[in-house]
Amino acid sequence: MINRRKSRDTKSESMESLNILLAYFLDLGLGDPRWLPHPVKIIGKLINFLEVKLGSGQPRIFLRFKGVILALAVVGLSALSAYLILAVMRKINLAAGTVAWIFLAYTSLATKDLLLHAGQVLKEINNKDLSAARKQLSYLVGRDTLHLSEKEVIKAAVESIAESASDGIIAPLFYLILGGPVLALTYKAINTLDSMVGYKNEKYQDFGWFSARLDDVANFIPSRISGLLIAISSIIRGQDFKNSFRIMIKDGRKHLSPNAGFPEASMAGALGVKLGGPAIYHGQLCLKPYIGEEKNNLQPQLINEALSITFISSLLMVLIGAGLRWLI
Numbered sequence: 658m659i660n661r662r663k664s665r666d667t668k669s670e671s672m673e674s675l676n677i678l679l680a681y682f683l684d685l686g687l688g689d690p691r692w693l694p695h696p697v698k699i700i701g702k703l704i705n706f707l708e709v710k711l712g713s714g715q716p717r718i719f720l721r722f723k724g725v726i727l728a729l730a731v732v733g734l735s736a737l738s739a740y741l742i743l744a745v746m747r748k749i750n751l752a753a754g755t756v757a758w759i760f761l762a763y764t765s766l767a768t769k770d771l772l773l774h775a776g777q778v779l780k781e782i783n784n785k786d787l788s789a790a791r792k793q794l795s796y797l798v799g800r801d802t803l804h805l806s807e808k809e810v811i812k813a814a815v816e817s818i819a820e821s822a823s824d825g826i827i828a829p830l831f832y833l834i835l836g837g838p839v840l841a842l843t844y845k846a847i848n849t850l851d852s853m854v855g856y857k858n859e860k861y862q863d864f865g866w867f868s869a870r871l872d873d874v875a876n877f878i879p880s881r882i883s884g885l886l887i888a889i890s891s892i893i894r895g896q897d898f899k900n901s902f903r904i905m906i907k908d909g910r911k912h913l914s915p916n917a918g919f920p921e922a923s924m925a926g927a928l929g930v931k932l933g934g935p936a937i938y939h940g941q942l943c944l945k946p947y948i949g950e951e952k953n954n955l956q957p958q959l960i961n962e963a964l965s966i967t968f969i970s971s972l973l974m975v976l977i978g979a980g981l982r983w984l985i
Contacts, residue, residue: 674983676755677833680762681975688769696735696764696842700849704731708854708864720863728850728868735846739839761838765845767825768971771818772964778814779960782807797821801937808955815955815963816932819887819924820917822967824848827886827920827974828879834978847875858939876916883970884909884919890969891927894962901927904949911946918948925949927966928959 689695707730711723739761747754774797781790790810791802797817805813828848833841851872854865888901904926905919912918912933925932929952933945953959 672755673758673837674979676759676762677830677979677982678975680759680833681766681768681830681971683759683763684766685769687763688773689764689767696739696761697845697849700731700735700846701853703734704850704853707731711864717863721866724854724864724867727854727864728847728871731850732843732846732871736839736843739842743838758838762833762841765829765833765838765841767821767829768968771821771825772968775814775818775960775964778810779957782810782957782960799938800943801940804937807957811955811957811959812930812932812934813936814960815924815928815930816921818960818963818967819883819920819932822887822924822970823880823883823916823920824876826967826971827883828876830971830974830978831879831882834982844875847871858941873915880916880919881909882974884923886970886973887920887923887927887966890966890973891923893969894927894965896927896962896966897929898927900929900950900952908946908948911948913943913945922948924963924966928962929953930955930959 704727707727711727715723742761743754743757746757774793777793778790778797781787781793787807787810790807791805794805794810794813794817795802798813800813802810802813829841829844832844836843847868850865850868853868854861855869855872856862856865857869884905885902888898888905891901892898901923905923908922908925909919912921921932925948929950931947931949931951933948936943936945
């Protein structure tokens, strides 16, 4: 009896390792088609709905309390929905449960989307259409892009690629490997909350504080794994591993975010460039610390190098993670 149970558990772990790989390559092949119902879009609509219902313009203590309610409601409903979908589909049959597992896991990843959007920025720069490059960049970054120079567009793109490598790919994979689609989509709910209400401005300073703190906690380990994987991947791309690792240790904590600095610093060191510095967000100047050292000029091909390093990092993460899931 015990041996049969162990056999079933081993088979289940092997299947989930395969499912992780299938979800990763499905994302790499399909990306996020607009016609496909996507959990993150649904989460975004839920956040907007609850934000309106909870209201604003009240004393700080009430706004902060409502921010906690918003975050817990969105995260709880997201986790519960993923759990129920899997449970219902598994009740139908094993095949339906497996398809649901892979689909939900696939929707938590954004490898293809990052490669496409950042690739469009590079394409427009190579076409000498800076205006179009700025517009494409605006889909990737939160800063104002209207008046950026070519070098500033390149720098912003590289920064965004490094940060998105962590919170769009490595972190979801980390939680997918740990706890399957339920945990991965729980993370996506936290990350979406932070991207929508986690700003330190007048509107969200209090209402979004809890969402921002949740995101800081959720990304603490994945961001550091991302920095390390970027450094390792730089070896495969023929870039400077030693400098990547050195800059990550030296400048990783300089960023305004407690997490984003590690993948950005690692990427800056790998490419031998200086990132960070002043940037305009929603019309307001933000004095971001500089990260890295200016060994190389900011050239368009660095966007492609950053994307290549990110892709290799994601591949290493999914292969190592699926392998560990199968072995442990």
